[in-house]
Amino acid sequence: MSSRGRGHTVMEVGPDGVALITIVNPPVNSLSYHVLDSFMHNFHLALRRDDVKAIVVTGAKGKFSGGFDISAFGAQEPKDRLKPGWLSIEIFTDTIEAATKPLVAAIDGLALGGGLEFAMVCNARLSTSTAQLGLPELQLGIIPGLGGTQRLPRLVGLTKALEMMLTSKSVNGKEAFTLGLIDGLVSPDDLVNTARQWALDIVGHQRPWIATLYKTDKLEPLGEAREILKFARAQARKQAPNLQHPLVCIDVIETGVVAGPRAGLWKEVEASQGLVKSDTSKSLIHIFFSQRRTSKVPGVTDRGLVPRQVRKVAILGGGLMGSEIATALILSNYPVILKEVNEKFLDAGINRIKANLYSRVKKGKLTQENFEKTVSLLKGTLDYESFKDVDMVIEAVIENVSLKQQIFADLEKYCPPHCIFASNTSTIDLNLIGERTTSQDRIVGSHFFSPAHVMPLLEIVHTKQTSPQVIVDMLDISKKIKKTPVVVGNDTGFAVIRIFFPYRLAALLLVERGADVYQIDDVITKFGMPMGPFRLADLVGFGVVIAIGMQFIQKFPERTYKSMLIPLLQQDKRAGETTCKGFYLYDDERKASPDPELKNYIEKARSISGVSVDPKVVKLQEKDIIEMIFFPVVNEACRVLDEGIAFKASDLDISSVMGMGFPPYRGGILFWADSLGSKYIYSKLEKWSLLYGEFFKPCAYLAARASKGIPLSASVELANSRL
Ligand SMILES: C[C@H](O)CC(=O)SCCNC(=O)CCNC(=O)[C@H](O)C(C)(C)COP(=O)(O)OP(=O)(O)OC[C@H]1O[C@@H](n2cnc3c(N)ncnc32)[C@H](O)[C@@H]1OP(=O)(O)O
Numbered sequence: 001m002s003s004r005g006r007g008h009t010v011m012e013v014g015p016d017g018v019a020l021i022t023i024v025n026p027p028v029n030s031l032s033y034h035v036l037d038s039f040m041h042n043f044h045l046a047l048r049r050d051d052v053k054a055i056v057v058t059g060a061k062g063k064f065s066g067g068f069d070i071s072a073f074g075a076q077e078p079k080d081r082l083k084p085g086w087l088s089i090e091i092f093t094d095t096i097e098a099a100t101k102p103l104v105a106a107i108d109g110l111a112l113g114g115g116l117e118f119a120m121v122c123n124a125r126l127s128t129s130t131a132q133l134g135l136p137e138l139q140l141g142i143i144p145g146l147g148g149t150q151r152l153p154r155l156v157g158l159t160k161a162l163e164m165m166l167t168s169k170s171v172n173g174k175e176a177f178t179l180g181l182i183d184g185l186v187s188p189d190d191l192v193n194t195a196r197q198w199a200l201d202i203v204g205h206q207r208p209w210i211a212t213l214y215k216t217d218k219l220e221p222l223g224e225a226r227e228i229l230k231f232a233r234a235q236a237r238k239q240a241p242n243l244q245h246p247l248v249c250i251d252v253i254e255t256g257v258v259a260g261p262r263a264g265l266w267k268e269v270e271a272s273q274g275l276v277k278s279d280t281s282k283s284l285i286h287i288f289f290s291q292r293r294t295s296k297v298p299g300v301t302d303r304g305l306v307p308r309q310v311r312k313v314a315i316l317g318g319g320l321m322g323s324e325i326a327t328a329l330i331l332s333n334y335p336v337i338l339k340e341v342n343e344k345f346l347d348a349g350i351n352r353i354k355a356n357l358y359s360r361v362k363k364g365k366l367t368q369e370n371f372e373k374t375v376s377l378l379k380g381t382l383d384y385e386s387f388k389d390v391d392m393v394i395e396a397v398i399e400n401v402s403l404k405q406q407i408f409a410d411l412e413k414y415c416p417p418h419c420i421f422a423s424n425t426s427t428i429d430l431n432l433i434g435e436r437t438t439s440q441d442r443i444v445g446s447h448f449f450s451p452a453h454v455m456p457l458l459e460i461v462h463t464k465q466t467s468p469q470v471i472v473d474m475l476d477i478s479k480k481i482k483k484t485p486v487v488v489g490n491d492t493g494f495a496v497i498r499i500f501f502p503y504r505l506a507a508l509l510l511v512e513r514g515a516d517v518y519q520i521d522d523v524i525t526k527f528g529m530p531m532g533p534f535r536l537a538d539l540v541g542f543g544v545v546i547a548i549g550m551q552f553i554q555k556f557p558e559r560t561y562k563s564m565l566i567p568l569l570q571q572d573k574r575a576g577e578t579t580c581k582g583f584y585l586y587d588d589e590r591k592a593s594p595d596p597e598l599k600n601y602i603e604k605a606r607s608i609s610g611v612s613v614d615p616k617v618v619k620l621q622e623k624d625i626i627e628m629i630f631f632p633v634v635n636e637a638c639r640v641l642d643e644g645i646a647f648k649a650s651d652l653d654i655s656s657v658m659g660m661g662f663p664p665y666r667g668g669i670l671f672w673a674d675s676l677g678s679k680y681i682y683s684k685l686e687k688w689s690l691l692y693g694e695f696f697k698p699c700a701y702l703a704a705r706a707s708k709g710i711p712l713s714a715s716v717e718l719a720n721s722r723l
Contacts (some may be wrong), residue, residue, distance in 0.1 A: 067113025318349015
């Protein structure tokens with residue numbers, strides 16, 4: 001975790017009698033204790049100075065503040081700071097909001113979390129139209145802790161305040177103005193001067209001097225407020241049944257509405273103290289920093305390489321993945337050439353891309369005008385003529401080695417020598433794909449997850465020969481197309497598919513020994529996965545499931561559990577959701593329901609495997625099911641780390657969350673595993689391997705860490721230092 005510099009504020013007093021205090025703590029002007037101490041020093045100085053009539057607060061380099069310094073959560077603090085309410089009530093409310101000179105916030109860029117709470121303590125707020133304002137604390141497992149739960153409803157009303165806090169979504173300056181969150185919209189160039197004049201106008205009684213905490217005009221009448229809160233509670237329980245902090249947030253807001261804002265502030269203080277120590281918050285903060293750490297790749301991003309500009313991209317293959325990738329790129333303003341083998345396929349690809357964009361128009365995420373502009377970035381082609389000035393090609397054709405080899409050999413002939421050659425393969429060795437070229441250094445994997453224009457993860461796959469420059473370029477592109485990149489090695493399944501291959505196999509092993517398919521899915525969904533392994537297999541389709549399964553049987557025969565259940569279902573034309581039958585039955589609206597016929601297939605698969613129903617498995621508790629399904633995934637993640645396919649444990653946490661929907665509030669697969677302990681996981685896997693075979697056998701990495709009591713995510717250096 002980094003808060004980089006510790007930060008400070010700078011004060012300048014102008015001849016107009018306005019003290020301008022600027023927060024300086026790059027990169028996002030977070031509110032570290034240094035910043036807060038420095039602010040209070042300057043603030044008291046400004047209050048004391050006779051030549052200061054009013055104060056304007058702003059942030060350096062076009063950013064007001066990204067909020068409280070997240071890296072300071074859980075850090076050891078001096079005693080006075082541990083005093084409940086010290087910052088929120090003593091400093092923010094009773095000192096700043098109650099000051100004898102007015103404060104105006106001049107907001108550009110960001111005012112998030114504590115940043116916005118700081119601005120709401122000021123007596124007026126001016127902002128640029130593009131600034132982002134919001135209280136995203138809930139995505140970190142905490143609630144706004146500097147009065148945000150009380151002041152936001154008093155500025156924008158309960159309904160909007162609840163929406164902003166519970167979804168963690170920010171609003172732009174324009175919307176903030178309409179809502180009443182800010183008092184004026186100003187261009188960036190005029191921001192500070194207008195704020196100075198505004199502050200002087202408050203002093204001169206030409207504008208109101210408002211203490212937000214005591215405003216009531218935006219609050220709904222009590223009866224209506226209770227109904228709104230009741231609805232919000234029901235929604236929160238439905239959307240996040242495993243999470244407590246959204247409900248705590250609603251309780252805190254309610255206290256302020258019912259018992260008054262000071263009671264609300266105290267309740268906020270008390271609730272925040274508990275939440276900041278919760279496992280949920282620790283996990284979500286881990287995810288926050290891990291996500292930002294994925295683009296720091298040792299030996300690659302520490303060489304001072306600068307990403308090259310990619311002005312034009314070509315995509316080969318307008319099938320499902322190719323068109324989704326093209327959609328992602330044009331949505332981020334990359335001109336794209338889509339190549340297909342004939343007019344029919346090309347038209348189909350272009351229409352798919354238009355349909356992807358159109359669905360955003362329907363959802364209000366893209367205007368009709370921007371739809372036209374985005375589509376104009378796309379050109380279709382049937383040959384390589386227009387490839388002479390492309391900076392990157394992404395190949396997304398069917399998984400056929402010789403076809404891909406031919407394509408890469410052609411690319412070498414038609415594309416400029418600097419062009420990056422990326423493949424979206426999810427199963428084929430990149431070295432094989434590039435075998436007929438002399439361009440191995442610019443061959444890289446760009447493994448998108450479907451739907452590629454929606455899913456947030458991009459696996460960047462490097463071979464031993466991929467140049468660091470190409471990886472740096474890919475990291476830059478992934479940032480521009482708003483994906484979280486994870487750089488991984490070139491091996492079967494890369495990271496996500498590889499670590500999750502035992503997920504379905506463990507579930508199949510349990511079912512053959514008597515566990516119930518629907519109970520397993522139910523337990524895994526309650527654990528927090530978007531769906532259980534069987535519902536997921538139906539969604540992906542058995543054709544793909546079997547093809548991927550074959551890869552693992554070939555590569556890791558000793559630890560692949562071979563069940564015939566899925567092939568048996570497929571033989572009967574039950575291939576998952578697309579055939580309306582798989583593990584579930586599907587109606588016209590794709591609603592899944594259990595199928596009583598399934599037991600016949602299970603019995604057949606059981607007899608082929610030669611296993612019988614085990615009464616212990618039939619009676620497994622929820623906790624056992626979770627462990628028997630996820631511990632093999634943890635085991636595989638350890639292997640991936642040990643083999644150097646992933647650079648860091650935290651990259652696998654992000655891969656599991658963003659690629660497979662592992663619940664972020666559990667911190668990702670290895671963070672969760674470490675919360676249970678390597679010894680515990682090892683002992684369980686060891687026991688099951690004796691009962692149920694090699695599939696569960698703990699790997700050497702896990703065994704070594706368990707024997708030393710070291711976390712699975714600890715760096716190799718730490719592990720070695722304990723040898
Ligand atoms: C008591 C209060 O109620 C509690 C709080 O205020 S909790 C904090 C609430 N604020 C937030 O949740 C905002 C978190 N930050 C963000 O969403 C995004 O970082 C952002 C929108 C501010 C900027 O996004 P972007 O420009 O893409 O830059 P991003 O890569 O995310 O961040 C840049 C750097 O700032 C750091 N950073 C961002 N916000 C931070 C914060 N609040 N505290 C500490 N560091 C922060 C990041 O870790 C990153 O560090 P790195 O370069 O060393 O990896």
